[in-house]
Amino acid sequence: MTDRLVGKTAVVTGGSRGIGRAIVDRFQSEGARVLTCGRGRRPTDLNDAVAWVTVDVSVSTAVEKLADTAQKTLGKVDILVNNAGIQIEKTVTDSTDDDWSALMDTNAKGVFLCCRAFIPIMAGTGGGSIVNLGSISGYHADPSMALYNASKAFVHGLTRSIAVDHGAEGVRCNAISPGWIMTDMADAAFDLADDPQAARDAALARHPVGRFGTPDDIASAALWLASDESSFATGQVFVIDGGLIAASPLQPGLF
Amino acid sequence: MTRDLQHAGRTAVVTGGSGGIGWAVCQRLQQEGARVFCGDLTPSTEPLPEDVSYIELDVTQEESIQALMQTVQAQTGRLDILVNAAGIEIEKTVEETSLADWNRIFAVNVTGTFLMSKQALSLIRVGGGGSIINFGSYDGFIADPGLAAYCATKGAVHALTRAMACDHGPENIRVNAICPGYIDTPMLRSFFGSSGDIASLEEEVRRVHPLRRYGTPQDVANLVNWLTSDEARYASGQLWILDGGLTAQAQQMQL
Numbered sequence: 001m002t003d004r005l006v007g008k009t010a011v012v013t014g015g016s017r018g019i020g021r022a023i024v025d026r027f028q029s030e031g032a033r034v035l036t037c038g039r040g041r042r043p044t045d046l047n048d049a050v051a052w053v054t055v056d057v058s059v060s061t062a063v064e065k066l067a068d069t070a071q072k073t074l075g076k077v078d079i080l081v082n083n084a085g086i087q088i089e090k091t092v093t094d095s096t097d098d099d100w101s102a103l104m105d106t107n108a109k110g111v112f113l114c115c116r117a118f119i120p121i122m123a124g125t126g127g128g129s130i131v132n133l134g135s136i137s138g139y140h141a142d143p144s145m146a147l148y149n150a151s152k153a154f155v156h157g158l159t160r161s162i163a164v165d166h167g168a169e170g171v172r173c174n175a176i177s178p179g180w181i182m183t184d185m186a187d188a189a190f191d192l193a194d195d196p197q198a199a200r201d202a203a204l205a206r207h208p209v210g211r212f213g214t215p216d217d218i219a220s221a222a223l224w225l226a227s228d229e230s231s232f233a234t235g236q237v238f239v240i241d242g243g244l245i246a247a248s249p250l251q252p253g254l255f
Numbered sequence: 256m257t258r259d260l261q262h263a264g265r266t267a268v269v270t271g272g273s274g275g276i277g278w279a280v281c282q283r284l285q286q287e288g289a290r291v292f293c294g295d296l297t298p299s300t301e302p303l304p305e306d307v308s309y310i311e312l313d314v315t316q317e318e319s320i321q322a323l324m325q326t327v328q329a330q331t332g333r334l335d336i337l338v339n340a341a342g343i344e345i346e347k348t349v350e351e352t353s354l355a356d357w358n359r360i361f362a363v364n365v366t367g368t369f370l371m372s373k374q375a376l377s378l379i380r381v382g383g384g385g386s387i388i389n390f391g392s393y394d395g396f397i398a399d400p401g402l403a404a405y406c407a408t409k410g411a412v413h414a415l416t417r418a419m420a421c422d423h424g425p426e427n428i429r430v431n432a433i434c435p436g437y438i439d440t441p442m443l444r445s446f447f448g449s450s451g452d453i454a455s456l457e458e459e460v461r462r463v464h465p466l467r468r469y470g471t472p473q474d475v476a477n478l479v480n481w482l483t484s485d486e487a488r489y490a491s492g493q494l495w496i497l498d499g500g501l502t503a504q505a506q507q508m509q510l
Contacts, residue, residue, distance in 0.1 A: 167467065
């Protein structure tokens, strides 16, 4: 299928690599006009048809400018994917004030600012679909990821509030909660282990589908939630994790 | 642009296929290229599309299920998609529910899901894996008044879904449950009818949904179609609430 977003426009934050890039590429190949952004310069390998804005989503004036640029470039915004996010691998006691600011400003405040800027644009054209990137870490804590875990729980909560407050304006809002997706961020998490390879093997054994996820797995879910096929879905956090959290962590076969 | 069919060459069995949601699922999977077997106690009153066959089926009777699987095996030799949509509702409190009521609703909603899945697994393995969709309900999370046994059956289906996803993930068999909210079906109309005036209730029900509408069987069929497609190949063991935002909202806080 290649035409599910024809006529639609999308803004995807954090599209330079990983999950964000997979979403950008998928939306573009399904016919959407896409604008993406990141803190750095336009990646050289980004599809020419995709617009790029250099922006820090944690700065409110910058996000207002982003919304303005998006509206001028795309004419309207039907889809917003809040994908930009960072992780800091620390416990609460190890985390500094600067860690808090860096992480919460991007993962929590950035999502808030983008939603605040784009909801009126969407509502003004009859509605739209917001897809936030949460995480299974918003439900179950990953060790040494205290602020990251908390920031994702914030995303899950905000998702419900936006759905409830803006549903009547035609704005749907859902979150995708990925499990272990093979990205640089996942590698960084495994590298925390004493034996990263053993940690990978142990994690893999806990996945009923027998593999880790790919950015494309998440892009597929984002596509469905962005499309009109999901027009009754709102206010939910959809887990895509290869069955990981459906299974008990205490499986005797693993020991 | 051309569009590849998502289920070309696949075989699907839909239980409760003559009912509101089941019938929409049969049509959707057929449109995506699947050969569909519609199992139910009686045929749909609507004409069957090409590539959809009606097979008389009582999901509470193992022989009836085995006969259906034999027909599928003889005709296509494989099974890729099983949708356990057969279900009934009994509008009673625990005190009003007779033991016969209780046994009957568990026989259809829970035992039927168990027996269908059990008898389908060997045929699903023929093609190297597949996808099973069970029908839970948002009533498996929060209760509707006067539906005690129904709520209990849906909770059982949710747990069974996770268990099956764990056990059969390694064979490339994904198992998910869809948990609809208010979907406009004969079952919902019966529930409204037992509670008073339908017209005023409908308005009230729309008002409590963030999207200001209730769902259609097509909304549910869209999700079945996505979850059974290759795009959802990393989704397993999850309960997919599709409810127009209903359960995202705390109902005591209507403004």
